[in-house]
Amino acid sequence: MSEQKPAQATILQSLNQAFADAMEEDEKVVMLGEDVADPEGGGVTGATKGLSTRFGEHRCRSTPITEQAIVGAAIGASLAGYKPIAEIMLMNFTTVAMDMIFNHAAKLRYMSGGQTNVPIVIRTMTGAGFGTAGQHSDFLEAWFAHAAGLKVVAPSTAEDAYGLMRAAIDDPDPVIFVENMPIYWTPMPAPKKGHRTPIGKARIAAPGDDITIVTYSGMTHRTLGALEAMKAAGVSAEVIDLRSIQPWDQEAVFNSVEKTGRCMTVHEAVKPFGVGAEIAATVAERFHGKLKAPIERVASPFAPVPFAKPLETAFVPDSQRIAETAIRLVKGK
Amino acid sequence: MKNTFTPDGPTQIEIFRRMALLKGNDERSRKVVTAGRLVMPYYSYRGQEVIPAASFVSLTDQDYLCTIYRGIHDMLAKGLPLKDLWAEIAGREPGTCKGKGGPMHLTYPKRGVMVTTGVVGSSMPIANGLAWASQLSKDGRVAVATFGDGASNIGAFHESLNLASVWKLPTIFLCQNNGYGEHTKYEKATSAKQVADRAIGYNMPGVRVNGNDPFEMYSAFREAVERARAGEGPTLIEAMTFRFNGHVFGDNDAYMDPAEKKAAMEADPYPAFRKKLVESGVATEAQLAEIEAKVEADLDEAVNFALEAPFADLKEVMTDVYGDVA
Ligand SMILES: Cc1ncc(C[n+]2csc(CCOP(=O)(O)OP(=O)(O)O)c2C)c(N)n1
Ligand SMILES: [Mg+2]
Numbered sequence: 001m002s003e004q005k006p007a008q009a010t011i012l013q014s015l016n017q018a019f020a021d022a023m024e025e026d027e028k029v030v031m032l033g034e035d036v037a038d039p040e041g042g043g044v045t046g047a048t049k050g051l052s053t054r055f056g057e058h059r060c061r062s063t064p065i066t067e068q069a070i071v072g073a074a075i076g077a078s079l080a081g082y083k084p085i086a087e088i089m090l091m092n093f094t095t096v097a098m099d100m101i102f103n104h105a106a107k108l109r110y111m112s113g114g115q116t117n118v119p120i121v122i123r124t125m126t127g128a129g130f131g132t133a134g135q136h137s138d139f140l141e142a143w144f145a146h147a148a149g150l151k152v153v154a155p156s157t158a159e160d161a162y163g164l165m166r167a168a169i170d171d172p173d174p175v176i177f178v179e180n181m182p183i184y185w186t187p188m189p190a191p192k193k194g195h196r197t198p199i200g201k202a203r204i205a206a207p208g209d210d211i212t213i214v215t216y217s218g219m220t221h222r223t224l225g226a227l228e229a230m231k232a233a234g235v236s237a238e239v240i241d242l243r244s245i246q247p248w249d250q251e252a253v254f255n256s257v258e259k260t261g262r263c264m265t266v267h268e269a270v271k272p273f274g275v276g277a278e279i280a281a282t283v284a285e286r287f288h289g290k291l292k293a294p295i296e297r298v299a300s301p302f303a304p305v306p307f308a309k310p311l312e313t314a315f316v317p318d319s320q321r322i323a324e325t326a327i328r329l330v331k332g333k
Numbered sequence: 334m335k336n337t338f339t340p341d342g343p344t345q346i347e348i349f350r351r352m353a354l355l356k357g358n359d360e361r362s363r364k365v366v367t368a369g370r371l372v373m374p375y376y377s378y379r380g381q382e383v384i385p386a387a388s389f390v391s392l393t394d395q396d397y398l399c400t401i402y403r404g405i406h407d408m409l410a411k412g413l414p415l416k417d418l419w420a421e422i423a424g425r426e427p428g429t430c431k432g433k434g435g436p437m438h439l440t441y442p443k444r445g446v447m448v449t450t451g452v453v454g455s456s457m458p459i460a461n462g463l464a465w466a467s468q469l470s471k472d473g474r475v476a477v478a479t480f481g482d483g484a485s486n487i488g489a490f491h492e493s494l495n496l497a498s499v500w501k502l503p504t505i506f507l508c509q510n511n512g513y514g515e516h517t518k519y520e521k522a523t524s525a526k527q528v529a530d531r532a533i534g535y536n537m538p539g540v541r542v543n544g545n546d547p548f549e550m551y552s553a554f555r556e557a558v559e560r561a562r563a564g565e566g567p568t569l570i571e572a573m574t575f576r577f578n579g580h581v582f583g584d585n586d587a588y589m590d591p592a593e594k595k596a597a598m599e600a601d602p603y604p605a606f607r608k609k610l611v612e613s614g615v616a617t618e619a620q621l622a623e624i625e626a627k628v629e630a631d632l633d634e635a636v637n638f639a640l641e642a643p644f645a646d647l648k649e650v651m652t653d654v655y656g657d658v659a
Contacts, residue, residue, distance in 0.1 A: 068489055069495070072492075073458065073461050073465050076447075077465050079442075079447050079459070079463060099452055109655070109656065112440035112653075113433050113440070114656075115442055149655065171658060172659075
């Protein structure tokens with residue numbers, strides 16, 4: 001038995017802890033979504049287990065299947081001083097609530113001249129890997145990052161799942177909280193109670209000298225998984241886990257690219273008009289003429305997520321593709 | 334149908350005062366736009382004044398309102414001050430929203446005007462959230478969502494009625510049925526014989542009332558308020574009315590039967606109620622004339638104030654996108 005081993009927790013457990021701590025500290029924190037209360041199972045993945053039993057079903061309330069009404073109710077309650085956490089089970093289902101999210105949550109502060117604000121968290125899970133195909137696996141963060149008034153975060157660790165959730169609940173504006181299913185159950189170092197990960201601050205997941213790899217969410221783990229192959233080829237990569245997508249930490253990325261002179265991005269969302277494109281353009285504006293290699297984007301191909309296992313596996317960037325791209329950019333071949 | 338509640342004399346006069354304010358404001362808005370003194374999209378509510386005037390006398394400043402682009406009558410009846418309104422629709426700095434919302438997005442939480450949406454149907458899901466907050470806080474506030482007949486065909490309406498019903502929310506769904514959604518007649522767009530019938534499917538009371546009759550409107554709305562405050566849940570009210578100036582000001586009425594419009598305008602509820610107040614002895618002619626004169630004077634002041642007010646500093650373009658993180 002290794003007594004020294006630091007406490008471990010999964011992202012799911014850390015989220016559950018974040019909800020419980022926030023609801024304990026502030027009675028204005030309330031939760032709503034499909035099946036979130038304990039009689040309905042405490043969430044389809046158990047993320048909200050125990051909350052309705054502990055805080056009452058009025059504060060952790062299961063809803064009908066009614067995404068537009070869920071987000072609308074969160075917005076309305078927030079206008080009256082509550083801090084609702086709305087669960088939209090899967091990211092693809094945010095599309096049926098897009099009017100509430102984009103036209104209302106994002107814009108009410110601005111359109112009211114600052115008289116009102118919408119401090120809500122919309123948490124939603126996604127990611128390929130479970131054979132859920134075209135309507136249950138998409139990463140749509142770029143849609144939301146394109147909307148002035150929204151913030152978008154996508155943690156890759158248990159600590160940041162907790163810390164970003166607490167920061168998102170504290171935040172005075174609507175935050176889209178993207179959870180990646182395949183990394184839900186991985187044990188990782190556990191968060192400390194009360195920890196906050198500031199929105200807009202990246203994390204250096206691995207230091208390096210030859211190339212800056214900017215990534216987030218589950219792809220952080222695949223990028224870290226590519227480091228060994230890179231090392232074997234004599235490439236030292238600095239991996240930046242953005243954690244926040246809107247706003248994103250330009251300073252951290254610039255500091256790194258200043259040092260490495262090379263940049264690539266990795267995300268699971270499709271490539272065209274994606275977050276990688278925004279980062280690549282911003283880095284190019286800043287470092288024009290000073291880069292040692294073109295900026296490359298590793299991303300999913302421009303197609304819906306396929307069902308069949310081999311196709312689905314080929315669809316999502318893997319560590320091998322990430323390593324090959326980085327090595328080619330550094331070694332020229 | 335016998336009315337459950339009847340407004341007393343002072344309340345009738347208050348309803349008239351609000352109607353006079355709304356009618357005067359609409360006429361002034363069209364005049365100012367026509368004269369080219371102000372450029373804005375304008376959705377005239379002339380003809381629909383009775384609905385908010387007779388309804389909102391039963392609300393307090395703390396009760397919530399979510400209204401729509403055709404909603405300036407709702408806001409004024411809820412107490413949004415004229416000067417703040419005019420400065421906003423003129424896009425000026427002292428406007429409710431510093432000129433950043435404009436006529437389709439006026440907001441004034443001090444009088445419970447929480448959201449004005451330009452998206453058909455979207456007042457309703459948010460009103461539910463405000464009602465949920467009241468339910469959580471047990472503060473007795475009600476939330477009113479106003480919307481048109483056309484909006485009863487959009488998903489947001491159905492999701493909202495369902496949620497309000499299963500959660501027993503203190504939401505009042507106030508449909509202002511003016512017979513048209515843009516240029517499309519009610520019958521061509523709406524499967525239900527009446528919008529109120531849709532309440533049955535959501536297990537809540539649904540009533541159709543003559544939205545041009547202040548007594549019927551007052552009674553139906555007050556019943557809904559009492560139900561909501563007593564924790565008995567939501568109500569759908571369909572108030573029948575007509576818009577005298579088409580969909581958006583400047584419309585031509587080619588899609589409308591001229592006889593239908595003529596008949597509606599001849600049945601204008603404003604002079605009818607005015608006459609009734611005098612004939613029943615509730616008010617004197619002089620009293621009502623004084624109310625109308627006051628409206629005109631207030632409008633003079635508000636319009637002049639607004640059109641002379643400065644626009645906001647250009648830094649406002651990038652202000653209020655996000656708040657400060659503590
Ligand atoms: C979702 C959406 N679709 C279309 C429009 C364009 N539009 C604006 S008002 C309107 C008619 C709405 O009719 P109704 O609900 O009856 O309200 P009224 O204008 O008659 O008061 C339409 C189609 C819109 N604003 N929002
Ligand atoms: Mg209509």
